[in-house]
Amino acid sequence: xxxxxxxRKSSLISDQEAENITRVEELAYEIKVQEVMTPxxxxxxxxxxxxxxxxxxxxxxxSGAPIVEEGQLIGIISIEDLIRCLIKSDLExxxxxxxxxxxxxxxxxxxxxxxxxxxxxTKVGRLPVVNKEGLLIGILTKGDITRxxxxxxxxxxxxxxxxxxxxxxxxxxIESERTSLILRYNIxxxxxxxxxxxxxxxxxxxxxxxxxxxxxRRCGIATYEAEMNLIIHTTxxxxxxxxxxxxxxxxxxxxxxxxxxxxxxxxxxGYSTASEKVRELGFxxxxxxxxxxxxxxxxxxxxxxxxxxxxxxxxFLKKEDTVGxxxxxxxxxxxx
Amino acid sequence: MKLNEIVQKxxxxxxxxxxxxxxxxxxxGGADLMSDVLASIxxxxxxxxxxxxxxxxxxxxxxxxxxxxxxxxxxxxxxxVQLAENERIPLISTPFGMFExxxxxxxxxxxxxEKPVSDQDCFAG
Ligand SMILES: Nc1ncnc2c1ncn2[C@@H]1O[C@H](COP(=O)(O)OP(=O)(O)O)[C@@H](O)[C@H]1O
Ligand SMILES: [Mg+2]
Numbered sequence: 083x084x085x086x087x088x089x090r091k092s093s094l095i096s097d098q099e100a101e102n103i104t105r106v107e108e109l110a111y112e113i114k115v116q117e118v119m120t121p122x123x124x125x126x127x128x129x130x131x132x133x134x135x136x137x138x139x140x141x142x143x144x145s146g147a148p149i150v151e152e153g154q155l156i157g158i159i160s161i162e163d164l165i166r167c168l169i170k171s172d173l174e175x176x177x178x179x180x181x182x183x184x185x186x187x188x189x190x191x192x193x194x195x196x197x198x199x200x201x202x203x204t205k206v207g208r209l210p211v212v213n214k215e216g217l218l219i220g221i222l223t224k225g226d227i228t229r230x231x232x233x234x235x236x237x238x239x240x241x242x243x244x245x246x247x248x249x250x251x252x253x254x255x256i257e258s259e260r261t262s263l264i265l266r267y268n269i270x271x272x273x274x275x276x277x278x279x280x281x282x283x284x285x286x287x288x289x290x291x292x293x294x295x296x297x298x299r300r301c302g303i304a305t306y307e308a309e310m311n312l313i314i315h316t317t318x319x320x321x322x323x324x325x326x327x328x329x330x331x332x333x334x335x336x337x338x339x340x341x342x343x344x345x346x347x348x349x350x351x352g353y354s355t356a357s358e359k360v361r362e363l364g365f366x367x368x369x370x371x372x373x374x375x376x377x378x379x380x381x382x383x384x385x386x387x388x389x390x391x392x393x394x395x396x397x398f399l400k401k402e403d404t405v406g407x408x409x410x411x412x413x414x415x416x417x418x
Numbered sequence: 419m420k421l422n423e424i425v426q427k428x429x430x431x432x433x434x435x436x437x438x439x440x441x442x443x444x445x446x447g448g449a450d451l452m453s454d455v456l457a458s459i460x461x462x463x464x465x466x467x468x469x470x471x472x473x474x475x476x477x478x479x480x481x482x483x484x485x486x487x488x489x490x491x492x493x494x495x496x497x498x499v500q501l502a503e504n505e506r507i508p509l510i511s512t513p514f515g516m517f518e519x520x521x522x523x524x525x526x527x528x529x530x531x532e533k534p535v536s537d538q539d540c541f542a543g
Binding site: 107112277282 | 437440450452453454456461469471473474479482497
């Protein structure tokens with residue numbers, strides 16, 4: 083970084099900062115020790131002289147080193163041990179006289195949070211990192227953890243931020259009488275394993291485009307119920323088509339059969355023709371179409387028995403819900 | 419109440435690996451019908467359920483559910499665990515039954531985030 087960010091005067095934590103803190107906590111669970119440790123550290127053997135410790139520490143600018151015997155970790159020597167030795171002018175002694183035997187260790191595939199706990203409970207400055215076989219693979223300091231977390235935080239903040247930025251400015255630079263984005267998904271009949279995948283993608287796309295959590299949720303629930311109906315009730319599956327415009331979201335779900343005999347009856351809460359097997363999966367409560375009607379502003383269900391079904395839904399976006407236009411566009415609107 | 423307190427009170431087993439249990443839970447709801455979950459559970463609640471297919475995770479995502487508790491000591495299929503892992507939704511298994519698990523959390527002061535849908539008359543036959 084070239085620019086110094088000014089220190090914040092307020093002691094209150096902003097929402098953005100709070101979000102970052104919890105993300106750091108999450109990362110501490112996700113990132114493994116071996117991703118942030120210093121691999122292949124300088125090691126020494128128990129029979130080396132303390133004089134050599136002094137030299138190595140000075141030359142390599144380190145303050146501790148693991149002691150190994152045939153790859154196996156047997157101890158650790160730190161700057162504190164060196165100081166004790168210097169006080170006694172005992173640099174000719176062997177390392178084994180001053181080293182700490184059986185030091186605390188962490189495993190390479192432990193999450194970083196385990197190492198943090200260990201640092202807190204043991205008050206040591208560095209932890210040797212071992213693999214499953216107990217062989218030394220690296221060394222870890224609190225500084226390594228901080229650096230690793232910061233790097234990861236910056237990386238994932240940037241990727242999501244770039245995605246969000248690109249998506250939320252989607253409509254800004256495009257000039258047309260009416261701009262829209264169309265998402266289309268083919269849904270297979272009976273494909274329970276992937277049930278809800280399309281709806282998740284739709285929900286995520288809307289969030290990235292800057293839709294409010296409420297709008298993303300309403301849209302997600304409505305498409306999910308419709309998606310499950312295609313999976314449960316149709317013979318050939320069907321299509322979900324979502325058109326996103328700055329002022330509205332139009333969802334069109336259609337299939338080619340079997341159709342619904344009595345549309346009015348199908349809309350009744352609790353009415354379902356779902357099989358026992360489907361009910362065991364937690365569907366077939368007969369509440370899907372009712373749920374949809376609660377989530378959308380306009381809903382139109384048309385069906386011809388033997389031909390197919392078409393469900394059209396619309397969610398209108400108020401100014402503050404507008405998707406696809408960046409924050410700047412919103413404040414411009416307000417000034418008008 | 420923190421999620422890890424809930425895990426503790428329910429004698430729970432966390433089934434995914436990359437999970438932060440330090441998050442604050444606002445309340446809970448219990449249901450086995452996915453449409454009921456979608457209709458009545460409010461955002462940021464935890465969901466107690468007897469179902470363990472992948473759709474539970476999808477449903478949770480749609481309804482902004484914070485964590486899923488599988489009651490009666492169920493072990494879900496690998497697909498469910500994988501999906502929960504990918505989507506970073508905590509998946510917890512408790513040996514307690516639905517009635518017990520809800521009772522324990524309710525008594526511990528966790529609020530109800532299940533919205534009544536009493537305006538809906540149900541189809542009867
Ligand atoms: N795409 C569709 N094709 C054929 N029938 C459908 C379709 N969607 C809904 N239905 C009929 O409408 C009924 C009610 O649907 P819904 O309210 O979603 O409840 P559920 O899916 O739980 O049965 C279904 O049981 C089914 O008979
Ligand atoms: Mg349905």
